[in-house]
Amino acid sequence: MTAITLRQLRYFSVLSKSLQYRNAARQLGISQPSLSLQINALEETLGTRLAERRRSGLILTPEGREVAAQAEKILQDVEKLYRISGPSENRLTGTLHLGSSPTIGPYLLPRVLRQLHTAYPDLKLVIRDGTPREMTEDLLAGKHDLVLTQLPIARDDVSHKFLFREPLYLAVPREHRLAGRDHVKKMDLAGENLISLNSSYMLSRQVSELCAASGARLRDDFEGTSLDALRQMVSLGMGMTLLPALYAGSEVKPGEGDVAITQMKPGLYRQAGLAWRRSSGTPASFLKLAEFIRGVIAKEFAGKAFL
Amino acid sequence: MTAITLRQLRYFSVLSKSLQYRNAARQLGISQPSLSLQINALEETLGTRLAERRRSGLILTPEGREVAAQAEKILQDVEKLYRISGPSENRLTGTLHLGSSPTIGPYLLPRVLRQLHTAYPDLKLVIRDGTPREMTEDLLAGKHDLVLTQLPIARDDVSHKFLFREPLYLAVPREHRLAGRDHVKKMDLAGENLISLNSSYMLSRQVSELCAASGARLRDDFEGTSLDALRQMVSLGMGMTLLPALYAGSEVKPGEGDVAITQMKPGLYRQAGLAWRRSSGTPASFLKLAEFIRGVIAKEFAGKAFL
DNA sequence: GTAAAAAGATTGGTTTTTCCTATCCAACGG
DNA sequence: CCGTTGGATAGGAAAAACCAATCTTTTTAC
Numbered sequence: 324m325t326a327i328t329l330r331q332l333r334y335f336s337v338l339s340k341s342l343q344y345r346n347a348a349r350q351l352g353i354s355q356p357s358l359s360l361q362i363n364a365l366e367e368t369l370g371t372r373l374a375e376r377r378r379s380g381l382i383l384t385p386e387g388r389e390v391a392a393q394a395e396k397i398l399q400d401v402e403k404l405y406r407i408s409g410p411s412e413n414r415l416t417g418t419l420h421l422g423s424s425p426t427i428g429p430y431l432l433p434r435v436l437r438q439l440h441t442a443y444p445d446l447k448l449v450i451r452d453g454t455p456r457e458m459t460e461d462l463l464a465g466k467h468d469l470v471l472t473q474l475p476i477a478r479d480d481v482s483h484k485f486l487f488r489e490p491l492y493l494a495v496p497r498e499h500r501l502a503g504r505d506h507v508k509k510m511d512l513a514g515e516n517l518i519s520l521n522s523s524y525m526l527s528r529q530v531s532e533l534c535a536a537s538g539a540r541l542r543d544d545f546e547g548t549s550l551d552a553l554r555q556m557v558s559l560g561m562g563m564t565l566l567p568a569l570y571a572g573s574e575v576k577p578g579e580g581d582v583a584i585t586q587m588k589p590g591l592y593r594q595a596g597l598a599w600r601r602s603s604g605t606p607a608s609f610l611k612l613a614e615f616i617r618g619v620i621a622k623e624f625a626g627k628a629f630l
Numbered sequence: 631m632t633a634i635t636l637r638q639l640r641y642f643s644v645l646s647k648s649l650q651y652r653n654a655a656r657q658l659g660i661s662q663p664s665l666s667l668q669i670n671a672l673e674e675t676l677g678t679r680l681a682e683r684r685r686s687g688l689i690l691t692p693e694g695r696e697v698a699a700q701a702e703k704i705l706q707d708v709e710k711l712y713r714i715s716g717p718s719e720n721r722l723t724g725t726l727h728l729g730s731s732p733t734i735g736p737y738l739l740p741r742v743l744r745q746l747h748t749a750y751p752d753l754k755l756v757i758r759d760g761t762p763r764e765m766t767e768d769l770l771a772g773k774h775d776l777v778l779t780q781l782p783i784a785r786d787d788v789s790h791k792f793l794f795r796e797p798l799y800l801a802v803p804r805e806h807r808l809a810g811r812d813h814v815k816k817m818d819l820a821g822e823n824l825i826s827l828n829s830s831y832m833l834s835r836q837v838s839e840l841c842a843a844s845g846a847r848l849r850d851d852f853e854g855t856s857l858d859a860l861r862q863m864v865s866l867g868m869g870m871t872l873l874p875a876l877y878a879g880s881e882v883k884p885g886e887g888d889v890a891i892t893q894m895k896p897g898l899y900r901q902a903g904l905a906w907r908r909s910s911g912t913p914a915s916f917l918k919l920a921e922f923i924r925g926v927i928a929k930e931f932a933g934k935a936f937l
Numbered sequence: 938g939t940a941a942a943a944a945g946a947t948t949g950g951t952t953t954t955t956c957c958t959a960t961c962c963a964a965c966g967g
Numbered sequence: 968c969c970g971t972t973g974g975a976t977a978g979g980a981a982a983a984a985c986c987a988a989t990c991t992t993t994t995t996a997c
Contacts, residue, residue: 375910382772382909
């Protein structure tokens, strides 16, 4: 048994409106016999007569009416297929799966999403958190289309676009001797305790390096799993740590709470970017999204992050 | 530019689930190269890559995910096409356009429709009234699939199925000398006035014939356009007329109102049937519907109409 | 009533599409 | 480093779609 084809549905759709073979065939740019054969094949496949052939116009059978209606619906849905990728060069549409680092996403994405929704209502982002290590795996495995993560990325099967550079501030307990200082130099940290996230976060490596360079001690009896947990530990006097500017700006009020924020001199920074599989090419939509995020940062995080 | 085909969508649908060419090709019962070519053609047509080919499984692009979802929808809708005529030999489904005579339909169809809806919930009847003359035209023009009308039908391009035979009763003003009589013979009508519907109704011909046979006078200064109008005229004393049993049974209460109903002896009858274009064949659904109507009559109009 | 016109069905042969087998090439695993 | 795996490519055969020409029947015109 031969299957239905879209060609048959297209032909029958036109025929059901024109109600005349020759006319319909002309509209379709084919010969009348071709049309006849296709309609016959469709009837054969469905096992029903779709129209009564009469010299003066066709009459659709009840089944023919239903088939025509259903065919119409199908053809419209097929038309939508063409539009899925159609004007997407210029517009952001569809659904993107975005992996997000827990140290960046929660403090950046809320504002991005709000503006994104008004600017590109047809774009839907599915966001999933994960440690940077997991995220790279999941990106390569196809669970994400792109990930928002800290740079640099040391893999050659992943492409990326730089988004922003963000200062890292020193967070100390409020009653600590360094609290309230205008700025802190590395050597000021000699002998102090530093705590950090667990090692799958890049931030932890920067804390380690700071320890090595300054003579501070890295407490290995505790590793936070979130920036909030880290801040709590600092406030409890377990030690000091580095907190990203975006986080500090949104979660630590100057002069309030048990944690004081101080700039480092010279400054420490981290970089964030948008990354994707090299094998996915470099879809225009990815660059477009990156550009949009940079726009949001420029407007909403002026002074806290640098493009 | 080549068009999308259902074949391509079917293939891509399976591929998007299996995420492996060889596997998908085996499921589809085709060779792997055939699958490759069809998918390539689809990508070419849409102008987008739908999947990243990697040795370890495919990864759908965002567009690929959308196309897969839309294809799924389309394929399901196509499946419905097969079902339109599928089990319809056994079942009544879809939409039938039924033309109905104003002297039969309103008094028969309400009960038929109620039972029809419970017995065949998937059948929809679109009912349009019209004079018998119009109806035959509209039937042949394709505006109706079938018509409920009085028999006989004198056209060889129309087939029909007999439904029931229905007595015609004499309706006289209540104060008339014939009111209350057990039965009336033709000769009793000599010299009386008879009124009838306009001539496009078959009932009018039977009134004419009764006049000719009995010596009654046909008043040509009035022609009703509905049975209700006719009854009103009788009650106003304009004359007497013939009313079908189904109408009389539903609209004229014995002993009430200004009109009295009397049987004729020997009886007068009319026949009703379901008719359709000969060129539409004789769809099983038509006969099925006719049988169903006869069933309703047997149950609900016992004694008033005869099968 | 008859002839011309119109409209769908049929036929035969050509072009296009689809498919398969065989082969190739890159990535991965041991 | 070599064998295995999985998608891409090439060539030729089978199937499908198409058109021009023709046939048959209905409709229209005179």
